[in-house]
Amino acid sequence: MEKILRNENDISGGIENVAVPLEDKEYLKNCSDFVYSLQNIPSLEFQEKSWAEELQGCECEAECNRDTCSCVKQWGANYNSDRLLIASSDRPILECGKTCSCSSGNCQNKVVGRGVRLKLQVFKTPDKGMGVKCLESIKKGSFVSEYVGEVIGVKEAKTRTKFMAERPSYCCNYILGVREKVNGSDVDTVSFVDAMYVGNVSRFINHSCEPNLKMVVVRHTNLIPKIALYASRTINEGEELSFSYGPSCNKAILGSTRSCFCKTDSCSGYLPFDDSLIESSD
Ligand SMILES: C[S@@+](CC[C@H](N)C(=O)[O-])C[C@H]1O[C@@H](n2cnc3c(N)ncnc32)[C@H](O)[C@@H]1O
Numbered sequence: 001m002e003k004i005l006r007n008e009n010d011i012s013g014g015i016e017n018v019a020v021p022l023e024d025k026e027y028l029k030n031c032s033d034f035v036y037s038l039q040n041i042p043s044l045e046f047q048e049k050s051w052a053e054e055l056q057g058c059e060c061e062a063e064c065n066r067d068t069c070s071c072v073k074q075w076g077a078n079y080n081s082d083r084l085l086i087a088s089s090d091r092p093i094l095e096c097g098k099t100c101s102c103s104s105g106n107c108q109n110k111v112v113g114r115g116v117r118l119k120l121q122v123f124k125t126p127d128k129g130m131g132v133k134c135l136e137s138i139k140k141g142s143f144v145s146e147y148v149g150e151v152i153g154v155k156e157a158k159t160r161t162k163f164m165a166e167r168p169s170y171c172c173n174y175i176l177g178v179r180e181k182v183n184g185s186d187v188d189t190v191s192f193v194d195a196m197y198v199g200n201v202s203r204f205i206n207h208s209c210e211p212n213l214k215m216v217v218v219r220h221t222n223l224i225p226k227i228a229l230y231a232s233r234t235i236n237e238g239e240e241l242s243f244s245y246g247p248s249c250n251k252a253i254l255g256s257t258r259s260c261f262c263k264t265d266s267c268s269g270y271l272p273f274d275d276s277l278i279e280s281s282d
């Protein structure tokens, strides 16, 4: 994969629909040590799984809606006519994708698949490293961006976590767990997305204990999960974007947890940390 040359006017190197500028070019080096990608890169383990195979798309010629579109009918309607999220966050979303006959048109069941549409900016926060804000206000339910990275399994996520824990010079952890309820059973951790080496603007979005974005698992074209970030309330122009990295954590685990600097009233004190990743390897 080619390493993209980027500058402070667009850290995506021209591949996003909308440029992603950096507020202060002094920090360009903080934004240059990863490959910018618009989509997840599945690890070998996932490329081999059946869920990397293409899904059968819909055959809609006109609008995709809940009465006629096989994609919408399968898991339910996802967006209103303004492409704002209407689905509850505890069920996954199936969007129309590359295998659907509607895919070249203005399908309203295609939102994450259309990529970033908002003017996002990366900036240096006082105490959390880099962060992201939006240069325009955002309506509740708007898709902001996908958390892009390498899709890895639990074994690889444990190896990478151990590697980082042994090297305190690694300031940031970019591994996010994708948890889904399978057939209404208990929460099942299926996979992880690591944006350390491959990622997009979302890798700079910080955690907050009172976030303004929420994570929803979305699929289109194949069954490989995508972590999509949507506004959970109206967000003002210039406000820092944040989402919750996971269930709150109120204790330091084996020195692996970090203090949370979200400064909200409900701050638990520590960044969420997936302690399943520090158990002995299986
Ligand atoms: C996904 S990265 C977010 C971008 C990161 N700030 C950067 O400079 O690349 C996650 C890392 O950011 C930092 N971080 C994110 N949210 C934080 C918070 N609420 N308080 C303190 N540090 C935070 C931690 O170092 C964490 O491991």
Ligand SMILES: [Zn+2]
Pocket (backbone or CB within 6 Å): 057, 058, 059, 064, 069, 070, 071, 072, 095, 096, 097, 100, 101, 102
């Ligand atoms: Zn479709």
Ligand SMILES: [Zn+2]
Pocket (backbone or CB within 6 Å): 058, 060, 064, 069, 096, 100, 102, 103, 107, 108, 109, 110
């Ligand atoms: Zn469609």
Ligand SMILES: [Zn+2]
Pocket (backbone or CB within 6 Å): 208, 209, 210, 260, 261, 262, 263, 264, 266, 267, 268, 269, 270
């Ligand atoms: Zn906090």
